[in-house]
């Protein structure tokens with residue numbers, strides 16, 4: 001969609017198309033080709049809201065639009081799963097001495113986790129096919145197969161049916177093989193031709209069965225992936241902003257995007273492939289061995305099993321830690337992808353600095369680490385593959401030859417007597433038939449065995465992916481419940497000194513208040529997994545902002561101004577005191593960087609509303625844009641429905657004005673603005689502030705610009721000694737507009753004083769001259 005403007009449809013046509021899209025039955029499909037208007041309507045209208053709160057996505061696909069029902073995971077489901085994902089409670093030490101030792105151990109562990117790049121990386125070192133792996137897999141299976149009547153169960157049953165059918169067909173093929181060779185040896189042309197006909201007749205169901213097995217395996221993988229991705233999304237993107245917490249308030253998972261996009265996909269593919277890779281050869285081995293036992297007898301079969309057992313032992317001992325290697329590979333893939341993501345996000349800045357060379361070396365370093373690791377996996381695989389090949393292809397076959405030959409070389413007495421009565425030719429033919437059949441079965445067993453052994457390697461790799469997915473879900477579950485990493489208070493911290501541990505948040509938050517109020521709330525920069533805890537930026541802030549009280553927050557860089565906004569937005573916790581907040585819909589936060597979403601021009605104004613929620617007409621939206629001096633953009637960009645990469649086409653100031661337009665569109669009771677107009681000229685800035693106040697929005701502004709004081713009634717100054725703060729009432733009602741004329745007048749008045757200041761500077765310089773100082777002395 002990059003930089004592509006769709007042809008603007010006439011509004012009535014668009015409205016008609018939109019109503020067609022909305023009236024489409026759930027699960028329904030628009031048959032193509034769609035008109036431009038319909039396509040626009042569907043692109044614009046991301047989803048259709050249902051009466052029960054669920055929504056149906058409108059997904060354009062190959063010139064059609066399908067309506068896909070999406071049901072959010074219910075809280076009851078998360079509650080039921082929580083016991084399977086929660087961390088084991090810390091061991092309670094009985095004596096004070098043990099307590100100290102336990103605390104030290106937790107500190108060392110946290111340090112190690114940090115050094116190793118997150119919990120997932122640390123966990124990767126312990127993965128393998130063990131009890132913990134099966135526990136984690138069971139917990140994830142609850143998400144993949146939520147009930148016995150689900151689609152996945154049906155797919156599994158069908159899949160199993162085809163697996164059995166394929167094994168049965170293989171047995172038939174083995175028998176037929178023997179018959180064809182027998183007819184050849186006895187020069188039975190008719191029998192040979194009949195055998196060939198049967199051979200082709202069997203080929204049709206065999207090829208169909210093989211294709212169906214692959215198809216069902218892929219269906220199962222995509223079904224699992226859909227369930228797991230939706231589950232992770234529901235936890236990641238809910239109203240608790242867990243996507244923010246996982247990045248900023250928790251050090252356990254790095255690059256969550258890699259987990260959700262790539263690791264989940266690889267986990268599901270490996271899992272569903274593993275089912276066929278284990279079920280099919282296991283079934284083959286059982287059925288083929290039953291068949292073989294008819295030819296080689298009970299003793300032969302016992303010998304065969306002894307050889308399986310021995311080779312299994314040898315291979316297991318020779319197998320490297322595939323799970324651990326796979327988990328580390330996934331982490332390194334994540335790092336590499338993350339480095340690329342960072343470059344894309346900051347492309348313009350890097351280009352301005354001409355920073356390609358250093359960025360390339362950062363990317364290459366991440367890639368090199370990945371390649372080195374993958375190279376080492378290949379190396380360890382060479383030795384393992386050699387052992388596997390030798391054991392499964394050659395040792396098994398040799399043992400098999402010996403076992404098959406037994407009945408022929410050492411026939412039982414009765415069988416030998418019977419053989420004598422038959423003609424020599426018939427005896428040779430039957431022996432050949434028996435031998436070829438058994439030989440094919442044996443080859444199949446050997447093949448099944450090697451697939452089973454190979455699937456042990458897949459199982460070990462699955463253990464690696466399982467551990468990563470499990471850690472992701474565990475962290476998301478615990479963040480969703482407000483449970484963070486906790487560390488003990490450092491022993492050397494003075495008793496009166498505060499220690500801010502994310503595991504010990506004591507503040508109270510009350511929603512539904514008419515004001516924004518903080519009572520003795522310390523503003524603390526959280527530090528997940530850091531021994532000394534969070535850093536106090538502002539000491540116990542107490543402040544009540546009532547409607548109509550416009551507060552400007554100022555102070556030096558890094559003092560904690562944005563941190564106050566983060567606490568008010570509940571992104572950072574209130575470690576102590578009481579926070580009173582209005583309902584979420586009554587407050588809008590405009591962050592420092594003006595965020596632009598993907599979608600149409602209209603969606604930039606109404607964000608985070610989606611089109612179906614838009615409460616204003618195009619004319620009303622135009623009025624809002626004019627209030628922030630952006631009216632011209634609609635025509636320039638091709639209408640409200642135009643879709644572009646907005647960060648590329650809007651200037652910095654325009655982006656900030658769009659953010660202000662959002663404030664006017666939502667018209668909340670409180671607007672918390674963080675340097676929202678730093679790139680906007682002062683005259684337009686003044687008009688925007690004026691427009692917001694006229695709409696009854698109480699402003700809480702973070703800014704370094706003193707010119708903004710005139711739009712506020714109070715000044716909160718941060719950055720006093722020992723993190724103190726000061727609230728000052730500003731003169732006036734904050735309603736004075738600043739125009740260019742006002743600013744010029746103000747500057748001219750200041751210029752008048754310049755002569756006086758210059759005279760004073762000269763005076764000071766004179767007084768500081770050495771002669772004057774000596775005279776003074």
Ligand SMILES: Nc1ncnc2c1ncn2[C@@H]1O[C@H](COP(=O)(O)OP(=O)(O)OP(=O)(O)O)[C@@H](O)[C@H]1O
Pocket residue numbers: 248525526527537555556557558559560561562563564
């Ligand atoms: N995600 C974070 N995790 C931990 N500490 C942070 C985080 N973001 C910022 N900090 C720290 O919190 C302190 C306050 O940051 P904040 O962004 O509130 O500063 P500010 O007063 O708004 O500065 P500026 O005027 O430069 O925007 C800084 O020292 C910074 O190092």
